[in-house]
Amino acid sequence: MAINKTTLTFIVWALAIISGVLLLYTSQSVHDQRRALRHANAQIEKQTQTIRVLQAEWAFLSSPSHLEDMLGRVNLSVGISNPPQTLPTLQDAQFVLCNPAREQVLDISLQE
Numbered sequence: 001m002a003i004n005k006t007t008l009t010f011i012v013w014a015l016a017i018i019s020g021v022l023l024l025y026t027s028q029s030v031h032d033q034r035r036a037l038r039h040a041n042a043q044i045e046k047q048t049q050t051i052r053v054l055q056a057e058w059a060f061l062s063s064p065s066h067l068e069d070m071l072g073r074v075n076l077s078v079g080i081s082n083p084p085q086t087l088p089t090l091q092d093a094q095f096v097l098c099n100p101a102r103e104q105v106l107d108i109s110l111q112e
Contacts, residue, residue: 060066
């Protein structure tokens, strides 16, 4: 079974064309993946920069000197308050019911 020269030439050309197409497809796939990787790296860098800015802002806003400065601007004094020793009970509570349509206010006290 001998293969003539024309058939052999056709097979070689077909294999060359198939190899060229596969090489082109692989090259384009690599190019697309590299572009996607560059885009992902750019997004990571942008997010990293945003995180650095937020960390710097947080460090400034939570620094003791800045908090003291803000406290001085608002004229608040920081001190220990004396909370009540017991919590109010439901019987001590007063409820105010409002009916805006009738402009009536009803004061309800649960104390007996």
